[in-house]
Amino acid sequence: MIQIYPYDSEGFFLGQPETLYPDPGTGQYKIPENATSIPPVKDGQGMWRPWFDSEKQEWIEKADQEYKDSLKGPADPPSALDELKAQHALTTVQLAESQNLIESQAKMISDLFLMMAEGGKA
Structure with a gap:
């Protein structure tokens, strides 16, 4: 055959x-x-x-x-799972940025306390 x-x-x-x-x-x-x-x-x-x-x-x-x-044909709209994944990724990035900001502010406050303890001289 x-x-x-x-x-x-x-x-x-x-x-x-x-x-x-x-x-x-x-x-x-x-x-x-x-x-x-x-x-x-x-x-x-x-x-x-x-x-x-x-x-x-x-x-x-x-x-x-x-x-x-x-x-x-037209592209399929994103599924609910795809939208949640994208939202999760965005939230993770925002959280990392917030943590970096908190760490830099904590260092700045620590430096200010140190400066005050030394008599206000830089």
Whole structure:
């Protein structure tokens, strides 16, 4: 058995490969006219809108950027978990900034007390 890749009357891939079994009498594979055993890939990658050139016996990418963008659709809104993660990250940053400020103020107060204890001289 082999995989074949059917295409429509215009040459565009129909989207699903089919399994082809050999003829029981001859053992040969009879690939239909609107199919090929060549997979619709280019440089090892799949294609957006593969079109089969029967003369060259190769698949050609027929999707332009507008077509690709139309398939992407709108971006999904962030989930509640993603929003909580972002909020947590922001809170963590704010907490670290607050701790740094507290430490610098404590050092400043300590320096002032030391200065007062030495008679107010810097």
